[in-house]
Amino acid sequence: MNILVCVSKTPETTAKITFTSDNSEFNTNGVNFIMNPYDEWYALVRAIELKEQFGGEVTIVNVGPSENDSVIRKGLAIGADKAVRINAEPKSALETAHHIANFAKEGSFDAVFLGKETIDYNGSEVSAMVAELLDLPFVSFASKLEMEEESKAIITRDIEGGTEVIEVAPPFCISSAKGLAEQKIPNMRGIMMAKRKPLDVVEPDEVSAPLEVKEFSLPPEKGEVTLIDPEDMDELVRLLHEEAKVI
Amino acid sequence: MSVIVYAESHDGTFNKKAFEVVTYARKTADLLDTDCIALCHGADSPEQLGIYGAQKVVTLESDALEQFDAKTYTAAIAKAVEQLGGDTVILQHSANGKSIIGGLAAKLNCGSVSAVNQLPTNDSGFEVVKPVFSGKAFAKYSISSDQRVLSLMGNSIPPEEMGSEDVDVESLSLDLDAPKTKVVKVDKVKGEIPLPEAEIVVSAGRGMKGPDNWDIIEELADELGATTACSRPVADSGWRPHHEHVGQTGIAISPSLYLAIGISGAIQHLAGVNNSDTIVVINKDPEAPFFKAADYGVVADLFDVVPRLTEAIKRFKAS
Numbered sequence A: 001m002n003i004l005v006c007v008s009k010t011p012e013t014t015a016k017i018t019f020t021s022d023n024s025e026f027n028t029n030g031v032n033f034i035m036n037p038y039d040e041w042y043a044l045v046r047a048i049e050l051k052e053q054f055g056g057e058v059t060i061v062n063v064g065p066s067e068n069d070s071v072i073r074k075g076l077a078i079g080a081d082k083a084v085r086i087n088a089e090p091k092s093a094l095e096t097a098h099h100i101a102n103f104a105k106e107g108s109f110d111a112v113f114l115g116k117e118t119i120d121y122n123g124s125e126v127s128a129m130v131a132e133l134l135d136l137p138f139v140s141f142a143s144k145l146e147m148e149e150e151s152k153a154i155i156t157r158d159i160e161g162g163t164e165v166i167e168v169a170p171p172f173c174i175s176s177a178k179g180l181a182e183q184k185i186p187n188m189r190g191i192m193m194a195k196r197k198p199l200d201v202v203e204p205d206e207v208s209a210p211l212e213v214k215e216f217s218l219p220p221e222k223g224e225v226t227l228i229d230p231e232d233m234d235e236l237v238r239l240l241h242e243e244a245k246v247i
Numbered sequence B: 001m002s003v004i005v006y007a008e009s010h011d012g013t014f015n016k017k018a019f020e021v022v023t024y025a026r027k028t029a030d031l032l033d034t035d036c037i038a039l040c041h042g043a044d045s046p047e048q049l050g051i052y053g054a055q056k057v058v059t060l061e062s063d064a065l066e067q068f069d070a071k072t073y074t075a076a077i078a079k080a081v082e083q084l085g086g087d088t089v090i091l092q093h094s095a096n097g098k099s100i101i102g103g104l105a106a107k108l109n110c111g112s113v114s115a116v117n118q119l120p121t122n123d124s125g126f127e128v129v130k131p132v133f134s135g136k137a138f139a140k141y142s143i144s145s146d147q148r149v150l151s152l153m154g155n156s157i158p159p160e161e162m163g164s165e166d167v168d169v170e171s172l173s174l175d176l177d178a179p180k181t182k183v184v185k186v187d188k189v190k191g192e193i194p195l196p197e198a199e200i201v202v203s204a205g206r207g208m209k210g211p212d213n214w215d216i217i218e219e220l221a222d223e224l225g226a227t228t229a230c231s232r233p234v235a236d237s238g239w240r241p242h243h244e245h246v247g248q249t250g251i252a253i254s255p256s257l258y259l260a261i262g263i264s265g266a267i268q269h270l271a272g273v274n275n276s277d278t279i280v281v282i283n284k285d286p287e288a289p290f291f292k293a294a295d296y297g298v299v300a301d302l303f304d305v306v307p308r309l310t311e312a313i314k315r316f317k318a319s
């Protein structure tokens, strides 16, 4: 089972979000970056488990600049066999997806795993795009994936207020959600081995951007909280009804 | 070129989110000076979409649409867009909508922006705003391609009665490939409104001390007709089911009322709930960070105050 795992780099969850003075770009000064949790904790770990079950190889791919190499090395330390970085800085999900698909077409992957969303742009777009561009069956929000044999996967998909169980035959593409695997912390041996695993850099094909970010803004400051006397819950109910108009 | 909106129905009925997206599409069509066509499949009363602004309703017909398969639905909508002549396609930002938007943008080879929460503008090109960095900021996107696909976050605009049931309903038979995925089972939590659709959410955290204390939360939720949620450590320790976990790594919600009980308000928790209209925080620690994000706060022991709040709501409902 050869699996391609798409990993992205995102600011740490506690990062302070600020922008450059003209609000056109995210200010990365002093921001720590991590591997997108859905890619690391779920997509990558489940891919490695399947490789352990059936043999084969796990390849990780990232579209981004050389600063991303440390995040990619972490993926190798967790247990991916090799990595590819496509040297581009896409402005849109569609460019990212084209780069990934162009690379994936060259290989022969039995499955492509992505995360359900990146926690910075919260797009939930790249996965379905990659599936479409590669013409693969697509199952989103996979929170469980079992394969008794290499020819069929049984996937639990999270939907509003419940789940669906779906059967699909490889090759297929999934977006990974919480539950798919348990987070794995790389050990010393993994970190040492990662240094010797291949990380290839490929130059991208030309793809055009259908959109761009014009401007960022911060949400308006919340006003002061109105504190309510704990003895007077009727007052809270009144405010929710008359002032907030939510009940 | 029309604005084409796909309104989801479940077991034949539309919910509020479907009406919201139709209203949003109609307002976008008015802005672009064109008409609004609504697509649906399997709905008992497709003409209802006319009430919320659709000027024509088209029901998609094909055996291949009997179960949800992302690629089949994507192909169906793409075909309808081509046949009906659409340049702007609008979906719901739901589990299914999120599974379609990317594929549709790839198929149409156009720009897409997911989870928009405001109407677009068209003064200097097509521009639209969405929350980014888990609600910690907003980004304004400018789409340069001829076509575009958007998905609308729930609870962003209220549904408005902009038309009537007296609307043209046509059916469109589509020739689609059979889906390559097979849905073998669907499990839905019974009785409750699913979290992403809930108007009122009562959420509790580690301040509850243990799984056996949730009665007071459930009673409050029942009284309010609310859905229950929880913080991540609560789900991780098995006190509550995983599908209740809200936040950056759980479900992101935007209800009209979010009550946070015994939750400290960590940044990752706030990331999933900060788009709620009104936030009420109950916490015994006046320094809890959640108070900074709250509209109303009660500094008290939750075990005292939650039952009292439930009683107050009962009195309010009786009056």
Ligand SMILES: Cc1cc2nc3c(=O)[nH]c(=O)nc-3n(C[C@H](O)[C@H](O)[C@H](O)COP(=O)(O)OP(=O)(O)OC[C@H]3O[C@@H](n4cnc5c(N)ncnc54)[C@H](O)[C@@H]3O)c2cc1C
Residues within 6 Å of the ligand: A013, A037, B204, B205, B206, B207, B208, B230, B231, B232, B233, B234, B245, B246, B247, B248, B249, B250, B261, B262, B263, B264, B265, B266, B267, B268, B269, B272, B282, B283, B284, B285, B288, B300, B301, B302, B303
């Ligand atoms: C990468 C990452 C992702 C994360 N994603 C999420 C996420 O998606 N969602 C999420 O929720 N968390 C997430 N977290 C965890 C988050 O950082 C916090 O640890 C978590 O939200 C804390 O949960 P809590 O508020 O229930 O518990 P605590 O922080 O322990 O807070 C409990 C609160 O209850 C109050 N309290 C205690 N007893 C009482 C009482 N008797 N009456 C009233 N109040 C009382 C306390 O004052 C305290 O404020 C994430 C963390 C990381 C690192």
Ligand SMILES: Nc1ncnc2c1ncn2[C@@H]1O[C@H](COP(=O)(O)O)[C@@H](O)[C@H]1O
Residues within 6 Å of the ligand: A006, A007, A008, A009, A036, A038, A039, A061, A062, A063, A064, A093, A096, A113, A114, A115, A116, A117, A118, A121, A122, A123, A124, A125, A126, A127
């Ligand atoms: N630059 C990138 N390089 C590789 N994979 C990516 C990149 N951006 C997004 N992805 C993948 O696409 C998923 C969904 O991203 P998004 O559509 O941006 O929410 C992520 O979880 C990753 O698996």
